[in-house]
Amino acid sequence: MHETIAACQNNHARLDPRDELNAYLSSSLEVVADIIAWWGLPIQGSAVPSEQAFSSGGITSTIRRNSLVPSTFSALQLLKAAYKNGHVSTISEAARQADLLANLSQDSQLLVDV
Incomplete structure (x- = not known):
């Protein structure tokens, strides 16, 4: 879990908005044959993940x-x-925690035997 959080924070910390803007402005233009498909398809696809994120946030942040x-x-x-x-x-993760507990148990048993 800590590794996942650290990776997300590191990626976010390295992003410079000016670099992102410059990359966008310097990129080549797309040739679009069907303007409706270009504007219509991305809207619906991008709305779903953000909707799920807000819904998930509402579940985490309850009155309690x-x-x-x-x-x-x-x-x-x-x-x-x-x-x-x-x-x-x-x-x-449960298997990893069980292995850690087993190793601790063995180590403590060795200390008792000594």
Whole structure:
């Protein structure tokens, strides 16, 4: 989870709006045969992810959880997105935690035996 959050924050921190604007302005123009398809198709496709993000935020920020610190809220949203997109797996995370507990148990048993 920490790796996912750090990666998102690092990517966001490296983005310079001026560089992005310059890249956009220096890019070549697209040749468009059908202006309706060019304007119509992107609108519907881009509306869905933003709608899902706001809906997900509404689920996280309920009346009972309205005192979450913004960084905690952001971390929860990133974690939910990571689970949804398959970047984090509950099965592999549970197996990793079980391995850690087993190793700790073995280490503590070795200390007791000594």
